[in-house]
Amino acid sequence: MARVKLPTILRSHAGGERAVDAEGTTLRELLEDLESKYPGITQMVLTDDGALHRFVNVYVNDEDVRYLGSLETEVDPGDTVSILPAVAGGR
Amino acid sequence: MPRTFVTDACREAAPMRFDDVLDAIGDTPLVGLPSLSPPGVRIWAKLEGQNPTGSLKDRIAKAMVEAAEASGELTPGRTILEPTSGNTGIALAMVARRKGYGLTVVIPDNASEERIRLLELFGAEIVLSPGDKGTNGSIEIARRLASDDRYYMPFQYGNPANPRAHEEGTGEEIVRDLPEITHFVAGLGTGGTLTGVGRRLKRHDPNVRVIAAEPELGDLVYGLRSLDDGFVPPIFDESVLDRKFLVNVADSVRATRELTEREGVFAGISSGAVLHVGLRVASELERGDVVCLLADGGWKYLSTQAWAPELERAEKNVSETLWW
DSSP states (O other): OEEEEOOHHHHGGGTTOSEEEEOOSBHHHHHHHHHHHSTTTTTTTBOTTSSBOTTEEEEETTEEGGGTTGGGOBOOTTOEEEEEEOOOOOO | OOOOOOOHHHHHSOOOOOSSGGGGSSOOOEEEOTTTOOTTEEEEEEEGGGSTTSBTHHHHHHHHHHHHHHHTSSOTTOEEEEEOSSHHHHHHHHHHHHHTOEEEEEEETTBOHHHHHHHHHTTOEEEEEOGGGHHHHHHHHHHHHTTSTTEEOOOTTTOTHHHHHIIIIIHHHHHHHOTTOOEEEEEOSSSHHHHHHHHHHHHHOTTOEEEEEEEOOOTTTTOOSSGGGOOOOTTOOGGGOSEEEEEOHHHHHHHHHHHHHHHOOOBOHHHHHHHHHHHHHHHTOSSEEEEEEEOBBSGGGGGGTTTOSSHHHHHHHHHTSBOO
C-alpha cells in the first residue's frame, strides 16, 4: 500500500482528503486502483490516450516519474506518491 | 624585497578590470566543497552570488535586454516590464539603470523584504501580486499590463536569450574550469539554467547527467482551479534533463545551513535545495565530479531567519516567505 498525496484540485474526488492509500506495483496500477476507489480522480492526471497530462507532475517519493519509467515506474509498499500541478517557479 | 599584495595567481589570471558593471557579469568562481564530498566524489559549487547584483539573473537580464535592443523591440523611452519573485527584477533594475530605461516589476507580496527594498533603491516601480498565487499570479498581472505599448516585457519564461546566456556563459565556464564534470545540478524555475547549461554540457560530453531540483511550494500555489491554469515555461527543454527531484523547505533550509557551517559558503535557500539533491546524487556514486549551481548568496534571506538557532523556527519562517 502506497500513500498518495493529492493536490487541492483532486481532493473533492476523495471526500476532501489530502492523502489516500492505493495499491499497485507500478504507477499505472496504482492510478487504476485509485480510479476504482474514487471514480473520476485520474481524469485530470491522464490524457485521453492514457499518458500523463502535460501540466501534472507525479513523484514517487521525491523523484519525478517522467525521468524514471513514467507510468511503468515501480512503486513499493510504503512509498509516497505525490501528484502536483505544474506551476511557474523561478525568480 | 618590498612587500607585495600581488599574488602569483593574480599575475597569471585574466584582467579583472571592466569599463562598465555590465561587463563584470559572469565568470563566477567554481569552488570545491571538500567537507561535504563523500570519498571518491568531488562536489563543486558555482557561486552565482558573485555576480554584481548577487544572483545568476544578472546573466539573463543583460542578455535579454541586449537582444531586444539589437532586434529593435526595446527602444529609448520604453519601460521594461517583468513578472519576477525578485532576483530577475533586481538584475533588470541594474541593467535598466545603466542603460537608462524605466522598469516595472510585478512581484508576489510575500517576497523577502530585502528583495523589495533592493528593487525600490534601484528605482523600479513595483506592482504587488497576491503571494498565495506565487509567480503564476505575477505572470497573469504582467500579461495584462503588457498590452500597453509603452511596456516591453522580456518575459524570462519564454525568452530564448535566457537559456542562451547560460549556454554561452555559465555552461562554457563550467566546461573550461572542470572538463571532467560528470553531474550538474541546478534549480528548476524558468528552466533557462538547466536548458542552457545542459545543452552545453551534453555537447561537451553526452554522458554528463543533468539533474533538476524543484521546490515543493505551498498548498495555495498548487491550488489551481483548473489544470489549464498550469504552466510549463516555453523555454524549458525537458529533453536535456536526466532526473528531477522535489525538495521540501525543511531539507532546503537544513542544507543551506550545512553549507555555511561546514564549508563557509553563505548561499540562498534555493541553493540548499540544489545541494540537498547534489549530496543525494553524490551518495550514489563511487567516483564523479558533481557541480551544484548556487543561484544567489544568503544576504537577501537574512530577514527570513533561515539561520536562526532553532531549526524548526527557521523552517517555519522560510515556509512563509517566497524563497524560490
